[in-house]
Amino acid sequence: MTQPVLSVRDLVVGFPTRRGVLTAVDGVSFDIAAGEVLGVVGESGAGKSLTGAAVIGLLEPPGQILGGSVHLEGKRIDTLEPEAMRRIRGRRIGMVFQDPLTSLNPLYRIGEQIVETIRTHAKVSSATASERAIDLLEEVGIKGARSRIHAYPHEFSGGMRQRVVLALALCAEPQLLIADEPTTALDVSIQAQIIALLKRLCRQRRTAVMLITHDMGVIAETADRVAVMYAGRIAEIGPIGDVLRQPRHPYTQGLMGAIPAVAGATATRLTQIPGSMPRLNAIPAGCAFNPRCPRAFDRCRRLRPEPITAGRTEAACWLLAHDAGVAS
Amino acid sequence: MQDAPEQFETPPASLPRTAQQPPARLTPAAAEPSRLRRFLDSDLLHSFLRSKLVVLAAILTTLLVGAAFLAPVIAPHNPYDLKSLSLLDSNLPPMWEQGGEPGYPLGTDDQGRDILSTILYGTRASILIGLASVLLAIAIGLSAGLCAGYAGGRIDALIMRIADVQLTFPAILTALLIDGVAIAIFKTYDLDAAKFGILVVAIGLSFWVQYARTVRGVTLVERNKEYVQAARLIGISPFKIMFQHILPNVLSPVLVIATINLALAIITEATLSFLGVGLPATEPSLGTMIQIGNRYLFSGSWWMVAFPGLTLAVLALAVNLLGDWLRDALNPKLR
Amino acid sequence: MSSAPALVEAHNLTRVFDVSKPWLNRLLEGERRRLLAAVTGVSFTIGKRETLALVGESGSGKSTVARMIVGLLPPTGGKVAIDGIDIWAPASAAQRQRLRRRLQMIFQDPYASLNPRWRVDRIIADPIRAFRLAADRAEIEARVGELLRLVGLDPADGRKYPHEFSGGQRQRICIARALSSNPEFIVCDEPTSALDVSVQAQILNLMRDLQDRLGLSYFFISHNLAVVKHMAARIGVMYLGRIVELAPTAELFAAPRHPYSRMLLDAVPDLAMTGRRRKPIEGEIPNPIDPPAGCPFHPRCPSAFDRCRAETPQLLPAGSAMTACHAVAAHKI
Numbered sequence: 001m002t003q004p005v006l007s008v009r010d011l012v013v014g015f016p017t018r019r020g021v022l023t024a025v026d027g028v029s030f031d032i033a034a035g036e037v038l039g040v041v042g043e044s045g046a047g048k049s050l051t052g053a054a055v056i057g058l059l060e061p062p063g064q065i066l067g068g069s070v071h072l073e074g075k076r077i078d079t080l081e082p083e084a085m086r087r088i089r090g091r092r093i094g095m096v097f098q099d100p101l102t103s104l105n106p107l108y109r110i111g112e113q114i115v116e117t118i119r120t121h122a123k124v125s126s127a128t129a130s131e132r133a134i135d136l137l138e139e140v141g142i143k144g145a146r147s148r149i150h151a152y153p154h155e156f157s158g159g160m161r162q163r164v165v166l167a168l169a170l171c172a173e174p175q176l177l178i179a180d181e182p183t184t185a186l187d188v189s190i191q192a193q194i195i196a197l198l199k200r201l202c203r204q205r206r207t208a209v210m211l212i213t214h215d216m217g218v219i220a221e222t223a224d225r226v227a228v229m230y231a232g233r234i235a236e237i238g239p240i241g242d243v244l245r246q247p248r249h250p251y252t253q254g255l256m257g258a259i260p261a262v263a264g265a266t267a268t269r270l271t272q273i274p275g276s277m278p279r280l281n282a283i284p285a286g287c288a289f290n291p292r293c294p295r296a297f298d299r300c301r302r303l304r305p306e307p308i309t310a311g312r313t314e315a316a317c318w319l320l321a322h323d324a325g326v327a328s
Numbered sequence: 329m330q331d332a333p334e335q336f337e338t339p340p341a342s343l344p345r346t347a348q349q350p351p352a353r354l355t356p357a358a359a360e361p362s363r364l365r366r367f368l369d370s371d372l373l374h375s376f377l378r379s380k381l382v383v384l385a386a387i388l389t390t391l392l393v394g395a396a397f398l399a400p401v402i403a404p405h406n407p408y409d410l411k412s413l414s415l416l417d418s419n420l421p422p423m424w425e426q427g428g429e430p431g432y433p434l435g436t437d438d439q440g441r442d443i444l445s446t447i448l449y450g451t452r453a454s455i456l457i458g459l460a461s462v463l464l465a466i467a468i469g470l471s472a473g474l475c476a477g478y479a480g481g482r483i484d485a486l487i488m489r490i491a492d493v494q495l496t497f498p499a500i501l502t503a504l505l506i507d508g509v510a511i512a513i514f515k516t517y518d519l520d521a522a523k524f525g526i527l528v529v530a531i532g533l534s535f536w537v538q539y540a541r542t543v544r545g546v547t548l549v550e551r552n553k554e555y556v557q558a559a560r561l562i563g564i565s566p567f568k569i570m571f572q573h574i575l576p577n578v579l580s581p582v583l584v585i586a587t588i589n590l591a592l593a594i595i596t597e598a599t600l601s602f603l604g605v606g607l608p609a610t611e612p613s614l615g616t617m618i619q620i621g622n623r624y625l626f627s628g629s630w631w632m633v634a635f636p637g638l639t640l641a642v643l644a645l646a647v648n649l650l651g652d653w654l655r656d657a658l659n660p661k662l663r
Numbered sequence: 664m665s666s667a668p669a670l671v672e673a674h675n676l677t678r679v680f681d682v683s684k685p686w687l688n689r690l691l692e693g694e695r696r697r698l699l700a701a702v703t704g705v706s707f708t709i710g711k712r713e714t715l716a717l718v719g720e721s722g723s724g725k726s727t728v729a730r731m732i733v734g735l736l737p738p739t740g741g742k743v744a745i746d747g748i749d750i751w752a753p754a755s756a757a758q759r760q761r762l763r764r765r766l767q768m769i770f771q772d773p774y775a776s777l778n779p780r781w782r783v784d785r786i787i788a789d790p791i792r793a794f795r796l797a798a799d800r801a802e803i804e805a806r807v808g809e810l811l812r813l814v815g816l817d818p819a820d821g822r823k824y825p826h827e828f829s830g831g832q833r834q835r836i837c838i839a840r841a842l843s844s845n846p847e848f849i850v851c852d853e854p855t856s857a858l859d860v861s862v863q864a865q866i867l868n869l870m871r872d873l874q875d876r877l878g879l880s881y882f883f884i885s886h887n888l889a890v891v892k893h894m895a896a897r898i899g900v901m902y903l904g905r906i907v908e909l910a911p912t913a914e915l916f917a918a919p920r921h922p923y924s925r926m927l928l929d930a931v932p933d934l935a936m937t938g939r940r941r942k943p944i945e946g947e948i949p950n951p952i953d954p955p956a957g958c959p960f961h962p963r964c965p966s967a968f969d970r971c972r973a974e975t976p977q978l979l980p981a982g983s984a985m986t987a988c989h990a991v992a993a994h995k996i
Contacts, residue, residue: 187721188931189720216860217934220932260893261934262888554776558837564793577780
């Protein structure tokens with residue numbers, strides 16, 4: 001079994017405050033293989049963005065990694081010195097953020113920004129870097145790249161800018177790409193274009209992708225596997241088809257039922273999950289989802305569930321153990 | 329697309345009495361803590377207590393303000409009462425120096441006024457004028473800023489041009505101008521009594537622009553927010569929208585500016601008094617005292633300048649520090 | 664199509680914005696005036712208890728239409744009538760106020776929709792006070808409590824400030840405020856776009872329940888086709904300020920006629936994982952200041968022909984829907 005590009009084990013991210021530690025990510029584990037897209041989906045407050053930030057080492061203080069490990073191609077990166085981490089960022093891990101407007105420096109031409117990134121991570125001449133930049137821009141679908149390379153970010157539309165951001169993230173040929181809500185700020189038709197582009201580029205380069213989003217639709221189109229996060233924990237993780245068609249965890253089931261469907265008949269009512277995601281300082285004991293779960297029983301309120309395998313997916317739910325006949 | 333699992337309650341089509349459960353009480357429903365408890369527990373108080381400098385500044389300010397307003401009670405003498413003064417007691421050094429008298433702890437000035445008492449009364453005058461002028465500046469600046477920001481267009485342009493013109497005049501110059509105009513109007517009768525008002529107007533008029541600009545900026549942002557649109561929707565008058573809906577949201581930055589401005593206002597009053605266009609010599613403020621003392625500085629009577637000067641500096645610094653802290657403390661709460 | 668009399672009628676609505684530089688700049692730089700036609704010739708009706716939705720991407724003008732309908736933005740052309748009365752030319756101030764009471768609006772951003780310095784009960788009571796619908800404080804308080812319960816909150820929540828609530832709860836408060844004046848017609852501008860999926864489901868269900876219970880009409884603006892399918896009986900698709908298709912919901916999804924509608928539907932991600940192949944979409948929305956001649960969609964349209972470049976198509980019936988497309992009119996597609 002080839003080694004996964006990214007390996008996260010029992011990651012814990014928290015915020016020490018004077019009233020105690022607020023745990024935002026509590027024991028998250030997953031792997032991403034080369035060329036694979038892992039979708040990390042969850043609602044606001046689930047901790048998915050923080051997980052991405054922790055992997056790339058960009059946690060804003062006072063947030064910090066309080067436990068667990070992050071391995072990139074077998075080597076541990078969460079304990080690296082800031083200087084060493086800086087060298088990895090960009091060269092081996094690329095990142096795409098939500099807002100293309102603020103991801104690009106408005107005062108520099110996009111050509112300059114790409115060339116700067118290329119030359120930071122590879123010893124090439126300015127001319128070579130420029131040529132690479134032009135090739136890259138053409139690859140991401142910007143027509144007339146040779147002249148557009150001298151344009152400023154504000155001269156591009158939102159979709160075009162996000163393409164440039166993608167080019168920037170991939171220009172140093174990283175092994176891992178973290179995309180945090182890359183299409184949320186874009187129109188639906190542009191979203192489709194960007195998603196298709198992302199898939200194509202990463203497949204060609206065998207880049208592992210961690211795609212963070214709240215949009216199940218984007219995940220359905222892009223991801224190979226999906227991890228559903230709730231209250232800082234992974235509720236369910238598995239191949240995309242299996243999770244979407246046969247969700248095991250009650251939260252995933254509720255989520256799928258709550259999304260209005262385009263295909264099929266109009267449902268009279270959307271399934272709704274009562275209540276809302278718990279605040280960081282009020283995460284329930286046992287399973288974090290138990291107060292809202294219609295099938296919670298005694299064990300759920302006492303013990304935090306372990307990930308239990310069911311088919312090709314793993315879900316952190318006692319019901320699966322229960323179903324398997326294990327005494328509660 | 330799989331069917332919605334039956335386990336999830338699908339609320340009936342007609343709305344029941346309590347439609348949806350209010351969000352699950354995940355924390356045990358503790359009794360709502362009292363406001364005092366919440367305040368003691370708050371981040372604001374915590375950041376305040378953490379900075380020793382700010383606590384010191386707050387204590388000093390409280391002391392000075394308290395002492396100033398208790399002046400009639402705690403001052404050993406009444407420096408404004410001309411009949412109680414005696415020229416024989418003039419130019420006495422502080423009591424720990426040779427020639428000093430215990431009755432006049434910090435010495436006396438050239439008219440025989442006890443420095444300590446004069447500082448107490450003078451600080452009161454300075455603070456009162458400072459407060460009043462800041463309040464006047466806020467009143468003008470707030471209204472101007474709200475109107476300019478909300479109305480936009482020509483009204484905005486007009487108000488901002490007036491503000492620009494106002495800014496080209498240094499505060500002292502404006503104050504002198506108004507003072508001169510007042511002298512021309514009031515002739516000689518009751519000029520002294522009107523001095524207080526003149527000073528307040530003069531200083532207030534030189535400071536309103538800062539408020540107007542800030543308030544206008546915030547108003548421009550707030551006016552596009554949906555809660556203002558919701559108010560316009562139901563036909564609420566622009567006046568009410570400005571003063572009832574938007575005003576509460578612009579107060580935080582105003583408060584911060586006001587605290588810092590207070591220090592500045594006190595110093596401006598001192599400067600004006602120093603220049604001779606402030607409070608009359610018979611009711612000296614800190615600034616007047618410094619002016620009087622200045623004349624005797626080279627003859628060795630240092631206490632007439634030093635103590636009022638020190639008081640002024642400490643007061644201005646303390647208020648300034650408080651203002652700085654307030655700005656930093658309120659900032660994350662604002663946005 | 665609804666057979667009930669039309670509560671809301673929009674006729675040939677147009678809105679043009681002047682985005683030229685200040686006249687001094689224009690004078691010195693020799694530039695012309697620049698006008699942005701945000702909305703052109705939009706017409707539709709909404710009946711009682713009916714929901715009409717407008718769908719479109721950014722720059723389509725749907726939010727501008729919403730603001731014109733509800734009385735926040737005067738149209739540069741056309742008219743809006745509630746129960747036959749032109750809201751932009753009422754007979755008197757009193758009539759205008761009476762009209763205002765019958766319409767309300769729910770906005771997109773639950774964080775900017777509530778005054779952060781007011782308590783919730785005061786926010787909800789604002790319309791009650793403005794329209795003088797209650798006699799005294801006790802009555803207002805009772806009504807506010809009732810409204811809070813109606814939207815699924817606790818009457819005791821009235822004493823709290825907005826920041827103590829989550830996004831979904833704030834949107835409920837907005838709904839309570841909108842309902843406080845007993846309106847007949849509510850304009851909803853992307854009411855759930857800023858909310859999580861599970862919260863969105865709660866709010867959408869709530870809105871439907873309220874519609875059934877109180878007999879409301881909704882004008883629902885969204886960029887999300889799935890949400891709109893769930894909420895509306897009829898849907899209008901907007902592109903660059905014009906309605907390009909107006910059809911009953913089922914029909915729009917089963918058989919979209921206009922090429923842009925097809926493109927939009929194609930762009931919706933496939934959650935059912937049917938393995939549907941999506942046609943790649945070309946181009947981006949053109950600059951509304953300088954729209955293409957003729958049909959605004961022709962540069963991106965796979966079925967464009969010469970008439971499309973010359974003449975702007977009108978909204979014409981095609982089956983039980985209405986489409987503004989020369990290709991459809993000429994039966995080419």
